[in-house]
Amino acid sequence: MAEISTLGVIGAGQMGNGIAHVAALAGLDVVLVDVKAEAVEKARATIARNLARQVSKGSIEASARDAALDRIRGGTEMAALSAADLVIEAATEREDLKVSIFRQVVPLLKPEAILASNTSSISITRLAAVTDRPHRFIGMHFMNPVPVMKLVEIIRGIATDEETFNAVQQLAERMGKTTAVAQDFPAFIVNRVLIPMINEAVYALQEGVGDVRSIDAAMKLGAAHPMGPLELGDFIGLDTCLAIMRVLHAEMGDSKYRPSPLLVKHVEAGWLGRKSGRGFYDYSQDPPRPTR
Numbered sequence: 641m642a643e644i645s646t647l648g649v650i651g652a653g654q655m656g657n658g659i660a661h662v663a664a665l666a667g668l669d670v671v672l673v674d675v676k677a678e679a680v681e682k683a684r685a686t687i688a689r690n691l692a693r694q695v696s697k698g699s700i701e702a703s704a705r706d707a708a709l710d711r712i713r714g715g716t717e718m719a720a721l722s723a724a725d726l727v728i729e730a731a732t733e734r735e736d737l738k739v740s741i742f743r744q745v746v747p748l749l750k751p752e753a754i755l756a757s758n759t760s761s762i763s764i765t766r767l768a769a770v771t772d773r774p775h776r777f778i779g780m781h782f783m784n785p786v787p788v789m790k791l792v793e794i795i796r797g798i799a800t801d802e803e804t805f806n807a808v809q810q811l812a813e814r815m816g817k818t819t820a821v822a823q824d825f826p827a828f829i830v831n832r833v834l835i836p837m838i839n840e841a842v843y844a845l846q847e848g849v850g851d852v853r854s855i856d857a858a859m860k861l862g863a864a865h866p867m868g869p870l871e872l873g874d875f876i877g878l879d880t881c882l883a884i885m886r887v888l889h890a891e892m893g894d895s896k897y898r899p900s901p902l903l904v905k906h907v908e909a910g911w912l913g914r915k916s917g918r919g920f921y922d923y924s925q926d927p928p929r930p931t932r
């Protein structure tokens with residue numbers, strides 16, 4: 641298989657901008673698309689700011705920052721993905737949305753292009769089945785924030801071929817990441833373990849076992865977690881956490897995965913965490929103030 645030199649990224653949110661950032665620094669040409677022009681603009685600004693921070697810390701040269709920014713093209717036209725050797729979908733965690741995106745982009749792609757999803761929980765096999773290339777479809781699950789976190793979980797669908805697996809694993813390494821291989825079960829490895837823990841912390845909050853500050857302090861100091869579970873839920877996005885719990889609950893058929901009603905309420909209120917300015921903390925305050 642020819643080397644992957646142009647990467648398409650669908651969805652310019654928290655994950656899409658991070659994937660574009662790291663890929664461009666690794667020397668790939670990047671095409672970043674989103675339905676919202678303002679999401680692309682915001683992503684560009686975030687990437688520029690994060691690259692500037694790396695320059696000021698001395699981890700990259702100013703010339704590498706400039707070259708990376710030059711390699712990223714962005715817009716709302718999916719047709720721009722026709723140049724890509726690999727397309728990573730990083731849009732909102734909703735299966736119907738991802739299915740419609742894959743149906744829309746498949747006719748635009750090179751026949752040999754690989755398709756990957758950055759989904760946190762949805763079946764890779766099922767997503768692959770709506771495309772014309774299930775053998776060239778794979779899960780490539782980056783962690784947030786992408787420029788900082790070392791891991792990429794790679795998930796084979798039932799039809800994924802070895803060539804695709806090897807190409808994607810090599811690319812992840814070229815992007816400076818370490819890979820862990822997961823089988824195609826709901827939420828794979830990281831989120832199978834992590835998101836039920838966050839959901840449990842929300843239950844503990846709902847039941848009054850502790851307030852936001854106590855629950856986060858308890859897990860940071862008592863279990864040596866770098867972030868408390870409620871702070872981490874806000875960081876991931878509470879809509880994403882809820883979507884993952886719903887996939888686990890529906891597909892494992894076990895009541896232990898039922899989403900906390902308080903988590904549901906937060907999402908219904910649009911209190912999605914950092915990205916919306918309020919979640920379990922209020923981010924209009926500095927430092928962010930616990931809401932309960």
Ligand SMILES: NC(=O)c1ccc[n+]([C@@H]2O[C@H](COP(=O)([O-])OP(=O)(O)OC[C@H]3O[C@@H](n4cnc5c(N)ncnc54)[C@H](O)[C@@H]3O)[C@@H](O)[C@H]2O)c1
Binds near residue numbers: 650673675679782880
């Ligand atoms: N947040 C995390 O910690 C994390 C970690 C790993 C994986 N993920 C996964 O990455 C994906 C994206 O999550 P995120 O946190 O970046 O979400 P986000 O809400 O920050 O961004 C999602 C982006 O998708 C865009 N989008 C929606 N519909 C689209 C369409 N039809 N075409 C193109 N773009 C569209 C939105 O405009 C938005 O910019 C999800 O599948 C999520 O589960 C998230």
